[in-house]
Amino acid sequence: xxxxxxxxxxxxxxxxxxxxxxxxxxxxxxxxxxxxxxxxxxxxxxxxxxxxxxxxxxxxxxxxxxxxxxxxxxxxxxxxxxxxxxxxxxxxxxxxxxxxxxxxxxxxxxxxxxxxxxxxxxxxxxxxxxxxxxxxxxxxxxxxxxxxxxxxxxxxxxxxxxxxxxxxxxxxxxxxxxxxxxxxxxxxxxxxxxxxxxxxxxxxxxxxxxxxxxxxxxxxxxxxxxxxxxxxxxxxxxxxxxxxxxxxxxxxxxxxxxxxxxxxxxxxxxxxxxxxxxxxxxxxxxxxxxxxxxxxxxxxxxxxxxxxxxxxxxxxxxxxxxxxxxxxxxxxxxxxxxxxxxxxxxxxxxxxxxxxxxxxxxxxxxxxxxxxxxxxxxxxxxxxxxxxxxxxxxxxxxxxxxxxxxxxxxxxxxxxxxxxxxxxxxxxxxxxxxxxxxxxxxxxxxxxxxxxxxxxxxxxxxxxxxxxxxxxxxxxxxxxxxxxxxxxxxxxxxxxxxxxxxxxxxxxxxxxxxxxxxxxxxxxxxxxxxxxxxxxxxxxxxxxxxxxxxxxxxxxxxxxxxxxxxxxxxxxxxxxxxxxxxxxxxxxxxxxxxxxxxxxxxxxxxxxxxxxxxxxxxxxxxxxxxxxxxxxxxxxxxxxxxxxxxxxxxxxxxxxxxxxxxxxxxxxxxxxxxxxxxxxxxxxxxxxxxxxxxxxxxxxxxxxxxxxxxxxxxxxxxxxxxxxxxxxxxxxxxxxxxxxxxxxxxxxxxxxxxxxxxxxxxxxxxxxxxxxxxxxxxxxxxxxxxxxxxxxxxxxxxxxxxxxxxxxxxxxxxxxxxx
Numbered sequence: 001x002x003x004x005x006x007x008x009x010x011x012x013x014x015x016x017x018x019x020x021x022x023x024x025x026x027x028x029x030x031x032x033x034x035x036x037x038x039x040x041x042x043x044x045x046x047x048x049x050x051x052x053x054x055x056x057x058x059x060x061x062x063x064x065x066x067x068x069x070x071x072x073x074x075x076x077x078x079x080x081x082x083x084x085x086x087x088x089x090x091x092x093x094x095x096x097x098x099x100x101x102x103x104x105x106x107x108x109x110x111x112x113x114x115x116x117x118x119x120x121x122x123x124x125x126x127x128x129x130x131x132x133x134x135x136x137x138x139x140x141x142x143x144x145x146x147x148x149x150x151x152x153x154x155x156x157x158x159x160x161x162x163x164x165x166x167x168x169x170x171x172x173x174x175x176x177x178x179x180x181x182x183x184x185x186x187x188x189x190x191x192x193x194x195x196x197x198x199x200x201x202x203x204x205x206x207x208x209x210x211x212x213x214x215x216x217x218x219x220x221x222x223x224x225x226x227x228x229x230x231x232x233x234x235x236x237x238x239x240x241x242x243x244x245x246x247x248x249x250x251x252x253x254x255x256x257x258x259x260x261x262x263x264x265x266x267x268x269x270x271x272x273x274x275x276x277x278x279x280x281x282x283x284x285x286x287x288x289x290x291x292x293x294x295x296x297x298x299x300x301x302x303x304x305x306x307x308x309x310x311x312x313x314x315x316x317x318x319x320x321x322x323x324x325x326x327x328x329x330x331x332x333x334x335x336x337x338x339x340x341x342x343x344x345x346x347x348x349x350x351x352x353x354x355x356x357x358x359x360x361x362x363x364x365x366x367x368x369x370x371x372x373x374x375x376x377x378x379x380x381x382x383x384x385x386x387x388x389x390x391x392x393x394x395x396x397x398x399x400x401x402x403x404x405x406x407x408x409x410x411x412x413x414x415x416x417x418x419x420x421x422x423x424x425x426x427x428x429x430x431x432x433x434x435x436x437x438x439x440x441x442x443x444x445x446x447x448x449x450x451x452x453x454x455x456x457x458x459x460x461x462x463x464x465x466x467x468x469x470x471x472x473x474x475x476x477x478x479x480x481x482x483x484x485x486x487x488x489x490x491x492x493x494x495x496x497x498x499x500x501x502x503x504x505x506x507x508x509x510x511x512x513x514x515x516x517x518x519x520x521x522x523x524x525x526x527x528x529x530x531x532x533x534x535x536x537x538x539x540x541x542x543x544x545x546x547x548x549x550x551x552x553x554x555x556x557x558x559x560x561x562x563x564x565x566x567x568x569x570x571x572x573x574x575x576x577x578x579x580x581x582x583x584x585x586x587x588x589x590x591x592x593x594x595x596x597x598x599x600x601x602x603x604x605x606x607x608x609x610x611x612x613x614x615x616x617x618x619x620x621x622x623x624x625x626x627x628x629x630x631x632x633x634x635x636x637x638x639x640x641x642x643x644x645x646x647x648x649x650x651x652x653x654x655x656x657x658x659x660x661x662x663x664x665x666x667x668x669x670x671x672x673x674x675x676x677x678x679x680x681x682x683x684x685x686x687x688x689x690x691x692x693x694x695x696x697x698x699x700x701x702x703x704x705x706x707x708x709x710x711x712x713x714x715x716x717x718x719x720x721x722x723x724x725x726x727x728x729x730x731x732x733x734x735x736x737x738x739x740x741x742x743x744x745x746x747x748x749x750x751x752x753x754x755x756x757x758x759x760x761x762x763x764x765x766x767x768x769x770x771x772x773x774x775x776x777x778x779x780x781x782x783x784x785x786x787x788x789x790x791x792x793x794x795x796x797x798x799x800x801x802x803x804x805x806x807x808x809x810x811x812x813x814x815x816x817x818x819x
Contacts, residue, residue, distance in 0.1 A: 002719065002746040003754055008736040011727045013496040015483045019458050024476040024524055031463035034070055036451030036501050044071070047443035048078050048363075048417060054442045056385060056418040058368070060427050061447025064504030068321075068365075070447075071419060075319045075363045082317035085361020088309040088412055089113065090348045092302035094268050100306075100348035102410040103261060108312035113262070114305040117269075120252055121303045124273060127244045128280040132237070140236055148229045152222055159218045166207040170215070177215050179208050241277040245270050269303060301347060308332075308353040309360065317362035322355040325366045326374050330354045330381065332392035334407055351409055356381070357390055360416050368422025368430075381418070385440050389413050450493035450500050457499060461486050468507055474514040480527035485510060488534060491726040494694060505579075509533050541580035548575075548584055553706050557644050559585050561707045564670030567591060569755070571642070571657040572678040572700055572715065573649075574692035583692060583699025585676050587643040588654065590661035594785045594792075595637025602641035603649050610650025619652075620659050622683035623748070628779055631767055635786040638662055653690035656681040659748055660755055667777035669756045674713035675743075676700040677751065679721075685748040689720035694727055701731050701740055709734065714741030716751055 022028055034041060040061070047057035061067055087110025090100045105113060131137060160170055169180040169187065181188045181204045188196075196204075249270040256262045273280070279299045311318065322330055332354035336344035356364060371377050376395065384390045389411040420441065427444065430437040451457065462482045469476060477485070488509060492500035500506065512533035517525040551557045559570065570585045601617045603609035617640065624634055640658050642649055656679040664671045678696050679687040690696075697715045704713045722744055734740035745751045749760035752774050761773025769776035 003750045004744045006742045020479045025466040026476045028466040030467035035460045040445040040447045043445035056441045057443045058441040059421040059445045060424045062449040064502040065447045066503040067447040079317040084314045090306040100409045110307040117305045144232045241274045306349045319363045320355045320359035322366045334394045363417045365419045368420040450498040453499040477525045481525045484527040484530035494724045496723045545582040560673035561704045566670045567665035569661045570676035571654040572696035583695035590665040592638045592665045616652030616655030652680040666781045671755045677716045679718040687718045693721045693724045709739040716743045719744040719746045
């Protein structure tokens with residue numbers, strides 16, 4: 001027999017006292033490293049150190065393993081050894097105003113250049129005003145105007161002389177010039193003009209025509225003089241402005257000798273200032289046909305420097321953890337301001353960097369689920385990483401809405417490592433459905449939820465507790481308290497040879513144990529405080545568990561824990577309520593009857609079973625055929641159900657339990673109701689491991705304890721689950737006192753002896769089972785069903801033949817009577 005009754009020492013791992021060579025955690029040095037996770041750490045190292053395209057990292061694994069904290073620590077450590085990346089600025093594009101230029105400068109130079117530019121413009125506004133209000137400028141301007149005025153006077157005088165020579169006087173009017181005929185140097189009246197001879201009149205008209213030609217030519221010369229004057233004045237303004245601007249621009253360029261791109265941009269600023277000198281000594285109300293300038297407060301905005309990334313305070317590469325990766329937060333945004341008359345406008349100074357740009361040259365960490373939840377973010381992230389540059393776009397354009405004033409900032413080159421943290425399922429879905437994903441995220445760092453407890457892991461666990469205590473300012477833990485936390489780590493891992501890496505839960509227990517120690521006015525935390533923290537944690541989450549257990553105690557849910565009943569057995573189920581799991585028994589009943597190999601699982605019939613549970617029931621059919629199908633047809637039907645179960649059932653951990661119930665029903669052999677069973681089964685009858693073994697055992701134990709322990713009760717589990725046991729002290733004490741038992745089995749045949757008190761049986765050389773075995777009884781019942789089925793079929797056939805004969809005889813008599 002492979003059935004084993006377990007000893008108390010096998011029900012959990014006990015930490016030897018020598019494994020903790022200290023009195024309290026004050027004797028320890030805080031852990032500066034990672035426990036376990038060697039696979040994930042190697043992947044992180046590869047992703048961070050390899051300098052090749054697409055080696056971004058996707059982190060998977062269970063939440064609560066400390067993966068976020070570990071990654072941050074690794075990124076910070078790695079970033080310290082990297083150089084500080086450049087600052088990035090956006091500046092006005094003088095040739096294409098709707099496409100702001102991006103400039104890179106060494107860290108700290110961006111803010112310096114911004115301040116230098118602001119100082120330059122302030123200085124030029126003062127100096128240009130001073131230059132244009134000076135006596136020298138006024139003298140030059142007056143000289144130009146005087147020279148031109150003299151030329152105008154000379155032209156007008158010459159014109160007047162030509163008129164007098166033709167006996168015509170030229171008189172200026174608001175509409176131009178008027179010509180008046182003269183006689184004896186006196187204007188001719190209208191009456192006198194009428195008395196002139198026709199020849200005289202014709203002569204005057206001819207003279208007027210000739211003079212008008214001269215007037216037109218003079219007017220053209222005057223206009224050219226005005227244009228030339230304006231050009232001379234403009235040139236004077238430019239010369240004066242250039243003289244002032246060049247002095248300061250030259251000085252500023254000297255500070256940026258090593259930056260050709262910046263020097264080129266400064267030259268463009270100088271040319272623009274010289275072209276717009278009027279703004280520097282006027283009130284800035286200059287009209288413009290350019291709508292963009294109407295949206296600006298003043299022209300001087302174009303000379304600002306928008307430092308979108310300032311790395312002046314960094315000591316290494318940037319590490320950004322984006323906790324809310326919306327499109328604007330991750331990619332960046334272009335802000336707007338309201339303008340008169342409604343609507344909104346923007347300019348290059350309203351461009352704001354997102355975390356992707358702020359992390360440029362370093363590392364960006366974000367939650368994958370949040371990335372996928374926010375519209376446009378994943379596609380924009382992929383596009384940026386694939387193209388190795390970032391384009392900041394107005395998110396409203398992505399929605400298809402119309403922007404009043406749009407900008408298309410120059411893309412900025414990206415050199416960044418992106419680390420996404422997500423569930424395994426998200427990784428699998430992206431890897432399967434997105435062709436770009438595997439090319440962009442070439443490294444997967446998979447964090448485990450547990451690790452081997454051997455080696456120096458125990459010592460590291462104690463030092464990890466020390467680190468938590470130091471960080472939170474908590475009282476020290478003595479050796480027993482640390483040992484209790486380590487046992488709890490084994491409990492979370494559900495294995496005696498493994499220990500949990502779900503440090504989120506471990507930290508909770510450490511913090512709460514310290515709380516209870518303070519409540520007791522203790523200066524150090526001992527094992528009882530840790531145990532209380534665990535009890536209190538479970539109590540806070542056990543409302544549903546207690547309600548379900550209470551329904552069993554009040555016999556609302558019928559669970560038998562003593563006696564023997566055929567076709568009924570106690571199965572064990574685990575219920576998950578949030579982060580809390582507990583076990584309770586469920587009653588499975590089986591009914592077998594004459595039929596033709598029809599197996600009905602009531603849960604599957606009504607749609608309350610999952611696919612894995614359905615698979616388990618089909619395996620039972622395979623097992624029956626392997627044991628009995630070679631010797632007789634399985635002419636029987638059966639129905640199976642979880643009694644008083646009204647929710648969905650899945651998993652195959654009850655398949656062996658269902659098989660015992662079927663065999664019991666067929667053989668009419670009662671099952672001990674004080675023994676609960678868990679374990680899946682394969683077609684060969686081998687009992688296989690299941691999950692939640694501790695919760696299942698403890699759940700049935702609590703029911704038995706409340707109903708009354710008889711000394712005959714216990715739980716039968718698969719042999720493969722032996723190392724998973726980390727049971728509570730109450731269960732271990734009951735086992736030690738002989739009031740409760742735990743057995744392990746390897747095959748269905750092993751469990752039959754314990755549950756029904758008889759051997760399963762093996763076929764002899766003639767293919768028969770011994771009469772005192774369960775399989776013999778099962779086979780006899782199947783044969784009986786088969787015989788009854790044949791008798792029933794024969795009787796139906798005979799009855800049908802008799803009825804057919806009577807019908808034929810009756811029809812024959814009817815024909816004779818007709819004749």
